[in-house]
Amino acid sequence: MIAPGQSLGLLGGGQLGRMFVMAAQSMGYRVTVLDPGADSPAGTVADSHLRGDYLDDARLRELADTCAGATTEFENVPADSLRFLARHCVVSPAAESVAVAQDRIAEKSFLRDNGFPVAPFRVVRSLADLDGPEGGALVPGILKVSRFGYDGKGQARVRSLDEARAAWTSLGGEPCVLERWLPLARELSVVVARGFDGEVRTFPVAENHHQHGILDVSIVPARVPDALAAQARANAVALAEKLDYRGVLCVEFFVLDDRRLLVNEIAPRPHNSGHYTIDACVTSQFEQQVRVLAGVPLGDTALHSPAVMVNILGEAWMHAGGEPDWSAVFAHPRAKLHLYGKREARAGRKMGHYTVLADTLDEALAQALQIRERLRPLAQPAQSIPPEALA
Ligand code: ATP
Ligand code: MG
Secondary structure, eight states, X not given: OOOBTBEEEEEOOSHHHHHHHHHHHHTTOEEEEEESOSSOTTTTTSSEEEXXXXXXXXXXXXXXXXXXXXXXXXXXXXXXXXXXXXXXXXXXXXXXXXXXXXXXXXXHHHHHHTTOOOOOEEEESXXXXXXXXXXXXXXXXXXXXXXXXXXXXXXXXXXXXXXHHHHHHHTTSOOEEEXXXXXXXXXXXXXXXXXXXXXXXXXXXXXXXXXXXXXEEEEESOSSOHHHHHHHHHHHHHHHHHTTOOEEEEEXXXXXXXXXXXXXXXXXXXXXXXXXXXHHBSSXXXXXXXXXXXXXXXXOOOBSSOEEEEEEETHHHHHHTSXXXXXXXXXXXXXXXXEOOOSOOXXXXXXXXXXXXXXXXXXXXXXXXXXXXXXXXXXXXXXGSOSSOOX
């Protein structure tokens, strides 16, 4: 067990890291962040900030020498860096697990080979991979680069194989997967934590709504039949066990029109759709990440009250012509504002989020959308979120 007072190392300086640092510090740990940025969201709140590349030997050595354990907030952290650290201190998650999640080809192949249902896909390493009758069954589809895609970046929707060929070239001719475009009834996610002793706990299922490929709203508990929510949680546990995963993992799911549940992708870290846990659960996903790394028992994941989380993107600053008027959030006594301390607001950049708690989910959703309307009235209207539960 790593006791409070000791130091934990974190690879990555983004908002997920910032919330990890805050959770760890409130439990009495010291945190050292390694990332290349000058004033990153996590680096500015950490006890110490090592500025450098994730592959910088000297920096990694310093982290290993000063920390009892290390984790990551960033799935593209080189697996070799985690391997290096694992020779000197406790590391969660393992390099091998991160390697699967950071490469879509490895990830989808792992899921399919282990019996987890996924969207029909094929690996595209050259234009020839788009020939043949199998390709025709995957359009209309979506072409996704295998590595370094996020928030819908590195993806292109294609209606035909000709469009797929053009898209593959304009995505840089990199290894990709072509996935069939599916009619989605809902999107769900489950954050699951698994300890070094194999203890495993899932958080309540989130129902996620995206805009322009970026998560917009998470509704918890997800408005789906109980059996479907239970199936999602069971799948997340099975996946964590199959990966022999030690840490916090998020599993994103698609629910098809016929109510079949598919795994979309996994993230080897806390997830944006799990931010609601900070305000709405006994234990947050970030505290859970600290608990796994420290080797202490997992915390209770029970939900205190229904919750709706809304992302705040750079557009809110553009709409306000400067700092947004936060009274839109503060006016609600059960709305909780979280800002990530990013200096520059850019379109599509995640700057913060808020979570609204209420006695009923309908009330939480209505208030959350009202606030959203005040922060960015130009956004697509709230109707894009189906008002009722999935039967
Ligand atoms: P993030 O890292 O933000 O989760 P990402 O860039 O890795 O996203 P995906 O999760 O693969 O990308 O896709 C983003 C969104 O695009 C999905 O949440 C879903 O709304 C839509 N989408 C992706 N693939 C499909 C598909 N095969 N059929 C229908 N919709 C899809
Ligand atoms: Mg996704």
